[in-house]
Amino acid sequence: MSQRAGVLELAVLGLLHENPMHGYELRKRLNSVLGAFRAFGYGSLYPCLKDLTARGLITEESGPPDPAKPLAGRRSKIVYRLTADGKEYLQELLGQSGPASWEDDGFGVRFAFFGLTRADVRMRILEGRRSRLEERVEAFRAALARTRERVDSYTLELQKHGLESVEREVRWLNELIASERRADAESAAELGDAREDGAQGRVGLPRREI
Amino acid sequence: MSQRAGVLELAVLGLLHENPMHGYELRKRLNSVLGAFRAFGYGSLYPCLKDLTARGLITEESGPPDPAKPLAGRRSKIVYRLTADGKEYLQELLGQSGPASWEDDGFGVRFAFFGLTRADVRMRILEGRRSRLEERVEAFRAALARTRERVDSYTLELQKHGLESVEREVRWLNELIASERRADAESAAELGDAREDGAQGRVGLPRREI
DNA sequence: GTTTTCATGTAACCCGTTACATGATTCA
DNA sequence: TGAATCATGTAACGGGTTACATGAAAAC
Numbered sequence A, B: 001m002s003q004r005a006g007v008l009e010l011a012v013l014g015l016l017h018e019n020p021m022h023g024y025e026l027r028k029r030l031n032s033v034l035g036a037f038r039a040f041g042y043g044s045l046y047p048c049l050k051d052l053t054a055r056g057l058i059t060e061e062s063g064p065p066d067p068a069k070p071l072a073g074r075r076s077k078i079v080y081r082l083t084a085d086g087k088e089y090l091q092e093l094l095g096q097s098g099p100a101s102w103e104d105d106g107f108g109v110r111f112a113f114f115g116l117t118r119a120d121v122r123m124r125i126l127e128g129r130r131s132r133l134e135e136r137v138e139a140f141r142a143a144l145a146r147t148r149e150r151v152d153s154y155t156l157e158l159q160k161h162g163l164e165s166v167e168r169e170v171r172w173l174n175e176l177i178a179s180e181r182r183a184d185a186e187s188a189a190e191l192g193d194a195r196e197d198g199a200q201g202r203v204g205l206p207r208r209e210i
Numbered sequence C: 001g002t003t004t005t006c007a008t009g010t011a012a013c014c015c016g017t018t019a020c021a022t023g024a025t026t027c028a
Numbered sequence D: 001t002g003a004a005t006c007a008t009g010t011a012a013c014g015g016g017t018t019a020c021a022t023g024a025a026a027a028c
Helices: A007-018 A023-033 A042-054 A084-095 A104-112 A119-147 A153-190 B007-018 B023-033 B042-054 B084-095 B104-112 B119-147 B153-190
Strands: A058-062 A078-082 B058-062 B078-082
Touching (some): A007 A058, A007 A104, A023 A042, A023 A078, A023 B153, A042 A058, A078 A084, A104 B153, A119 B023, A153 B153, B007 B058, B007 B084, B007 B104, B023 B042, B023 B078, B104 B119
Antiparallel strands (some): A058 A078
């Protein structure tokens, strides 16, 4: 149980945790938050919502009584809301930090909800991804060294671009990890020693201007 | 007909065009050439080979004719080789330049075989991908402008990293396109005006040292 | 009053994955 | 001799896409 991964499922629960929404809006938020990483269509979303409803993790509510239009509340929209069980389940998902959370599929979504994730789990995921990417860099380097002559310029160019992309992400992760460590140290200092580890919501990013 | 996309199929045909191989080696080449972009397992590869064989696009050959091969021994089980039909079909696939060739899935493989692709098709694919990415940049920018306040630092950082990644690929594409144009112009000049357009194998990349 | 966007679905399909299973060869 | 790698498969499943279908509200 609880082993059905489903990037979409996590994303839906995570977004609904912020606030209740209806399907259409959910999908937009989904594709804007996750941006380049994944794009879901209605064909995936609505069945997923049905499923989550059936499992009691979310509820379907007919549209809210419109304050501007008191009479004859239009019920066309269906607003989905996390149940208590849903919150619990989400928290359980966010507590996991296996390979699924740092592979290409999955990492983006997990990262997007780092704000709801325990600091130690965040760290494990970041480090997991980094070492995953480092493996990949290694493989790339090996491939470049191996094929050096036989391969045409296009393949070569593709591999170089790939390598640089991965290296870039590694640097990004390094910054993030350093940032997390810094924030950890700071909050430890501030709180004397009585700090509790499970604190949520703390964000220790470089914080350049938006 | 010929509408079954299949990244894997194209990759297999493309690799077998270079030289015949057996499955295991094919898979390694696959994952080294395509590197970060995709990773196939045997569970996909062998059924695909079966299918291609059934369609007469490749042939299965049992081990090499001469058993006396002590040095450089590569005694393998089943060697797959492109048939004439297979070559034709590959060429047909490489002639197409629809969305499938510039979406995330597909572009990498198409690019890897640009050496076998007509110059005009290459250009259409590069430009197609660029405009696809530019749409995405636009979407990102809009998202960043829209959510500016409501979103936590992690989501923001994710979006920024995503945006930068895409912008980086756009720059890469710009270089490639410029390079192709340059090469086009050069070969036109060299050949007077009698140049034929369908020339293959010309590669006009920046050509820094390997 | 017509087009666009919002909004909700469904059914079929597809490409590939996961997990499993097996044996042959090479290397320590 | 035993472990690692090479080498070839298969069955079941799965998460998501595509294409289709529908209708209400908003914008023009």
